[in-house]
Amino acid sequence: MHYGIDVGGTKTEIAIYDRDWQCLDRWREPTPAQDGEAFLTMLAGLVQQADDRCGSQGTLGLGFPGVLDDQGHLVAANLPGLRAWALETTLAARLDRAFVIENDSRCFVVSETGPGGAAEGQRHVFGAILGTGAGGGAIVEGRLLKGSGRLAGEWGHLPLPAAAAKRYGLPLLPCGCGLQACLETYIAGPGLVRLHHHFGGASTSAEQWHVAWKSGEKAAQRAHECHLELVGGALANVVKLLSPQVIVVGGGLSTVDHFVEALPAAIARQLFADVEMPKVVRSRLGDASGVRGAAMLGAATAAVGHA
Numbered sequence: 073m074h075y076g077i078d079v080g081g082t083k084t085e086i087a088i089y090d091r092d093w094q095c096l097d098r099w100r101e102p103t104p105a106q107d108g109e110a111f112l113t114m115l116a117g118l119v120q121q122a123d124d125r126c127g128s129q130g131t132l133g134l135g136f137p138g139v140l141d142d143q144g145h146l147v148a149a150n151l152p153g154l155r156a157w158a159l160e161t162t163l164a165a166r167l168d169r170a171f172v173i174e175n176d177s178r179c180f181v182v183s184e185t186g187p188g189g190a191a192e193g194q195r196h197v198f199g200a201i202l203g204t205g206a207g208g209g210a211i212v213e214g215r216l217l218k219g220s221g222r223l224a225g226e227w228g229h230l231p232l233p234a235a236a237a238k239r240y241g242l243p244l245l246p247c248g249c250g251l252q253a254c255l256e257t258y259i260a261g262p263g264l265v266r267l268h269h270h271f272g273g274a275s276t277s278a279e280q281w282h283v284a285w286k287s288g289e290k291a292a293q294r295a296h297e298c299h300l301e302l303v304g305g306a307l308a309n310v311v312k313l314l315s316p317q318v319i320v321v322g323g324g325l326s327t328v329d330h331f332v333e334a335l336p337a338a339i340a341r342q343l344f345a346d347v348e349m350p351k352v353v354r355s356r357l358g359d360a361s362g363v364r365g366a367a368m369l370g371a372a373t374a375a376v377g378h379a
């Protein structure tokens with residue numbers, strides 16, 4: 073069996089998969105985000121419960137929000153309780169098996185490239201999540217691109233392009249990562265709400281922006297136009313760097329049809345003329361993609377270890 077764990081700021085989910093990647097069972101626990109010791113106990117408990125249900129030890133992959141710094145500390149704004157430890161070493165002392173940990177957006181692209189995913193079997197894929205944040209990950213030559221510092225895929229922390237900032241008169245806002253004017257602050261769900269406010273709208277959620285857009289409200293349409301240009305430009309940069317065959321879009325904004333349908337043209341407008349455009353597709357596995365990708369990475373590593 074293969075276990076995947078997806079650690080979120082409020083809930084942590086574990087799922088058990090068979091060799092054909094059918095999900096046999098899944099359940100959730102609250103994440104003790106402020107208390108590292110309680111967090112480790114919770115994780116070890118989830119793994120033990122999975123072993124008890126399966127009657128054997130499964131392989132294990134864990135997906136986390138955030139990135140590991142050069143000391144192996146997790147840098148994740150909504151998991152402050154874990155900041156004090158070198159995460160992999162600390163987990164290794166508590167979990168009685170080999171495991172993999174990876175950023176949850178990287179898990180997403182792994183899953184969408186696997187069986188039943190939106191980019192199944194493709195060898196060059198970029199996964200772009202637009203939800204509460206803007207995360208991403210790349211499959212290059214059929215393998216997850218990690219890079220030296222495991223940062224590869226962090227497209228949300230590329231900077232706002234100066235031309236668009238000037239044209240739309242956008243303010244330069246601080247980002248949770250410590251940098252200024254990161255794209256995530258403007259293009260993730262909360263960012264779209266900020267854009268709506270900037271153009272005179274009054275939504276408090278991306279859903280409310282969408283209602284306003286459907287009603288034909290001018291501010292909501294202007295926010296959409298600006299948002300599309302920013303996302304299209306950022307993904308055009310990704311295409312220039314990685315040349316994917318497919319871009320899989322996930323997260324809450326991927327459920328907005330007119331946004332996803334307008335993306336290919338928005339990307340093409342900011343690329344050279346007549347270059348091969350990647351297909352833009354919506355996530356097929358939705359919210360389950362992160363936990364499944366974590367399990368797939370754990371299984372792949374265990375298979376290599378046994379070879």
Ligand SMILES: [Zn+2]
Binds near residue numbers: 228
């Ligand atoms: Zn940032």
